[in-house]
Amino acid sequence: MTDETDAYEHYEAVVVGGGPGGAAAAARLAEHGVETLVLERGTEAGSKNVSGGLIYAEESAPYTIDDLFEGFREEASERPVTDYHIHNVAGDSVKSYELTDLHEHDTDWCDAVLRRRMDSWLQRRVHEKTSETGGGVLTGVRVNGLLRDGGEIVGVTCDELEPITADLIVAADGVNSELARDAGLMDWEEPDEWFQGVKAVVDMDRETIDDRFGLEGEDGVAHLFSGDLFEGVRGGGFLYTNADSLSIGTVFHLDSLVEERAEPHELLDALLTHPLLAQWLRDDYVEREYAAKLVPDSKKVVHPEPYRGRLVLVGDAAGQMQAQGPIIKGMNHAVTAGALAADAFVAERGSADPEAAGRRYANWLEESGTMDKLRPRRYEAVRAVGEDDRVTDAVERVLDSRLGSLAIGNPIADWALKRAYNSPFLISMLPDTRTGYVTLPTIVAEEHGRTLHWGSEVDPPSLEERIGDLTYDTDVGNPHIELRDQSADSSGDAVRACPVSAESFGGGCYRSEEIKRNGTAETVVSLDTQPCIECGTCAIVADTEWEHPRGGKGVEYREG
Amino acid sequence: MEGTVRSIVLTKGVPDFSEGAVSFDEDGHLERGKTPTVMNPNDEVALRAALQTRVRHGGHVSGMSMGPPGYGDVLREAMESVYTDDNYLLSDRELAASDTWATAITLSAGLETYQAEVGDIDLVFAGFKTADGETGQTGPQTAWAMDWPIVTHVVALEVDPDERRLRAKRLVEGDVDEIETVEAPLPCFVITDPEFEPSYRQASHRLTRKRLREETRERAADHDDHLTTWNHEDLNLDPDYIGLDGSPTIVSSVDPIPKAPSEREATMVDPTDADAMDDVLEELRPHAAGTSDHATEAGD
The missing domain is CATH 3.50.50.60 (FAD/NAD(P)-binding domain)
Structure with a gap:
């Protein structure tokens, strides 16, 4: 030295x-x-x-x-989670499978x-x-x-x-x-290498949790959700029971979020207000904390x-x-x-x-x-074929046809599907396409599902209220993200993909603004880092200079 | 091995002037009995300087205060906020009603007693004035009584225990504020400025500070075990030179500051009352005209 x-x-x-x-x-x-x-x-x-x-x-x-x-x-x-279910959703129709075998594969224990x-x-x-x-x-x-x-x-x-x-x-x-x-x-280059997770921690006392989820003793439960409740965005939802709260959230492929021009908080709300969750959330929904994070897809970026x-x-x-x-x-x-x-x-x-x-x-x-x-070698081998768009399209066409519905709709398929979901071997090969996340679960629900004949009384907070409930120590005058390119082409996706921004909301990090200059109108993107929850989404989908805030500054999660 | 530093922090209990705590009688005089006593807010800055020295060089920090037996709580506050190792209270009926002179004599006797019984002092820290008396005299008078140098308005401090010197940055206020760098030999008095900001840019310093905080938490729980009280005999002080008898200053009276008479009259207007709002507009019209003239000028 x-x-x-x-x-x-x-x-x-x-x-x-x-x-x-x-x-x-x-x-x-x-x-x-x-x-x-x-x-x-x-x-x-x-x-x-x-x-x-x-x-x-x-x-x-x-x-x-x-x-x-x-x-x-x-x-x-x-609390420990020992019970694991997946719900395939098509509108109000739901088909649920127990997923405990997959959950317990190679698992010594699992805790929320x-x-x-x-x-x-x-x-x-x-x-x-x-x-x-x-x-x-x-x-x-x-x-x-x-x-x-x-x-x-x-x-x-x-x-x-x-x-x-x-x-x-x-x-x-x-x-x-x-x-x-x-x-x-x-790097932060490719949206298809990342997921974005958004989560609400919901207040619920222990007794109510145990009562509504039918729990006895220490053990808690996990529920997963897939199908057509997320506007065709590839991903799914989850619900885990904690000691005196619930963790309810969604995880989506970032490229799919961007492509579908979806608003993450609206997708979370779609889950929260689905009749399936009404049995647990009822009419006393109180959100403690709204949060988000990027999730690397190890299959691609590890x-x-x-x-x-x-x-x-x-x-x-x-x-x-x-x-x-x-x-x-x-x-x-x-x-x-x-x-x-x-x-x-x-x-x-x-x-x-x-x-x-x-x-x-x-x-x-x-x-x-x-x-x-x-990064399973199996996935590497299958990916080349499975994630080719032409293959996906072909599979999708078959599944969408009467033939596909028949194939998946028969009782043997029901048995086979449950087995497939619980096979770590098959699951690890599942290509990251619409088929696994949306099409298949939707058909499963349509063909095997049970219709829920009730609505939801859950009224999730607005984005403004969610931001208002978070704790921030803002580093005034020292923003940790700089927008390098204000054009809608380069940075417009952030207005929607940022979990604390929305097209229709002026109080978020990213906003679209129309600027009239020399007689022509131009849409530009502006940034205010004050409501930032430091997930990193915009580092990928927009043209930014992204750093973490200084020590102790920025958002402070109480639940996390 | 690098030398360590032994410091004393002088602190004082003052009435808690914060909103809701302070109590005044009908004539506007402070009701001392109804107002809780807290550590002088400026002393906290002095304590931070002492802590910074302690963290950087190791050694020992003692708190010292003159006051009635209840001031033990003030010293406990000092221990909790800035981790003094132990505290010394100079407390005696004979010390009551001391002015700054008599207080300085008493404190210097406290420092001398400390040197005789505990150890040699390198630095004495004090805040720049108290929230009740506001004289700013006690620190300098005590330094004079000890015949030690004093550096005031300190905003940054470096101590070199081996060379037995300190280097300080002083904020000199004037038409243009200036920062003056001075050096002084130890032992020395340091009067910290409210602008003083401790600096911990070394990981090891922050770890030390964290360790001191953890150790202090346990110590403060048994504060009485770490508090020594000295009366005038312990301090070897003649009652004629201390307390009221030793105080040349007489505060003849304390007058409340008269409230300034209100020069404005307010009229409540219901904003939904159209007639009343017209009146408001009428009132504002002359001023609006002025603004408009101004704007025209600017436009030219």
């Missing part, structure tokens, strides 16, 4: 981000006696985090979160979680562990880039602190990882070699988010990756090659089978 970087503070390891991936890495490093500094940009870990809300412990995984953090299930999670509670609990444990080896957790610190010396990555730079050098840098800074982009390992020099990527930052058909697994893989990265560093401690730890980490991701879950 040069004299300049020599003068900076040094830690053996710096972990960026206090989510499950960062927590697992830091805990494991501290257990090995490594001096570890954890930097979290939120006021508290979890204040910037959102998940659908299920964390899995897989039997085949080398690490699970309760291995690393004793008491996790008792103190940090909401809310991230503020979970991650802040982890933060306290991580701080205890890392304090013992000369480090600790600092909140309200945003790492804004990599520190380089002669082209080599040697540390991180921060908004709030002087640069810090380290022998290992763990980028666990989430789906919009600025470090992964600084290192050139990830990085096979998530390291560069002393830098390793874990979790969402490396695209390690598995969509196993309707089941989405992210946090468990982040935990595995974080722990393996830490172990790899310790195994290569003292090596003269700064990239040795990263290489070993990537090997262990392969050897542990984690990579194959994230």
Whole structure:
């Protein structure tokens, strides 16, 4: 190192981000006696985090979160989820299958979680562990880039602190990882590589939940929704029971959202107001929090070699988010990756090659089978055929025909469909086309479904009310996103795809404005980052310069 | 090894002047008995400077205050907000009704007693004035009594314990505000300016601050165990030189500031009453004309 970087503070390891991936890495490093500094940009870990809300412990995984953090299930999670259903919807007609076999495949346990509670609990444990080896957790610190010396990555730079050098840098800074982009390992280019998740946390006391969902004891339930209730957008909905709330949300392919010109909050409302949910939500719907996040589609973006020099990527930052058909697994893989990265560093401690730890980490991701879950070779083979538009069109035409309905509508098909949904093997091959998400479920519901003869009394809050209910600490005069191109062609999609913006709403982040100039009218897009919930959607669908807000600034999730 | 720093923070309990807490009688005099006592708001800034020094250099910070036995709570507040290690209360009936002079004599005796019984002091921090007396004299007078240098209006502070010097940035107000950098030997008095902003740009400093906060939480729960009270005998003070007898200043009377008479008259108008609104427009017409003239001028 040069004299300049020599003068900076040094830690053996710096972990960026206090989510499950960062927590697992830091805990494991501290257990090995490594001096570890954890930097979290939120006021508290979890204040910037959102998940659908299920964390899995897989039997085949080398690490699970309760291995690393004793008491996790008792103190940090909401309740176990042991019952799993999927509902195929066509209008008011619904056909439901139990999906428990798929849910339980390779599952040691699965819990519903809310991230503020979970991650802040982890933060306290991580701080205890890392304090013992000369480090600790600092909140309200945003790492804004990599520190380089002669082209080599040697540390991180921060908004709030002087640069810090380290022998290992763990980028666990989430789906919009600025470090992964600084290192050139990830980009924000293609909408078809991402999902967008939107979620409402709904207030409901324990007794009412147990009563309405027919639950007894500790165990809770998960319901998934697919079919024609989302305007043909590819994706689906979910509902999970927590201790004293429900997590209800939607997950859509971002390219499909853009193509269909859909408004994410309206799709969420379509789910919330569907008669199927009326049995649970009734007339006392109270929304605690509206949230959104981007979800990387690991089949397409997971990085096979998530390291560069002393830098390793874990979790969402490396695209390690598995969509196993309707089941989405992210946090468990982040935990595995974080722990393996830490172990790899310790195994290569003292090596003269700064990239040795990263290489070993990537090997262990392969050897542990984690990579194959994230990017199944089966999917690779099928994708070439299955996602070809001509194939999709042909399949769609058959399914839409009387023949298709007959084929799926017969009783044997009903039995076979349930089997198919529950097969991890088949599910992992399912191409990401309209067929699996919309057409098939719709026909299933039409042919096998039961009609719901009641309406819904749920009246979801408006976007304005949802934004109004969120907590923000706005960094006035210092917006974290800059719009590089105001034209509707380049950035117009953000007006609809941004979960806190809408064509018909002037109070969101992105707005369309008509400007008259020299006698001609032109539509331009304007941006106000105040209501931003930091999901990163606009970084992909619009032409922006996207950064996270400074430490402690921006939205603060209470539920997450 | 780098040297550590021992600091004293001088603080004072003042009436809580915040809205809802403060109580005045019919003549506008402060009702001391009905108004709770809190730590002087300016002292918090001084405490932040002491904490910054403690975090950067290690060592020890003690709080010190003169006042009735109830001021222990004020010192507890000091401990909770800025993590003093222990607190010293100079409390005695003989000290009642001290002016700034007698207070400075008493505080300097407190500092001398501290040096004799606890340890050598490097820095004394004080706020720039109290919210009740507003004299700004006690700090400088105490420094004079100790014959130590004093740096006032400090907005940034660096201490070099090994060289036994400090370097401070002072905010010098005038027609144009200037920042002056001064150096002084230790021990030294530091009077912090309300503009003082502590700076923690090192991760290790933030970790230390966090550790101190955690340790303080436990300590503040048993504050009495960390509070030492000294009376005039402990301080070796002659009653003739302290309290009311030792105070040359006599506050002859305190007059409430008379309320300025209202020069404007307000008339309530119902905006739905068309006739009343016409009257409003009529009233405004002359002013509107003025604006219009102005606009014409600007247009030229």
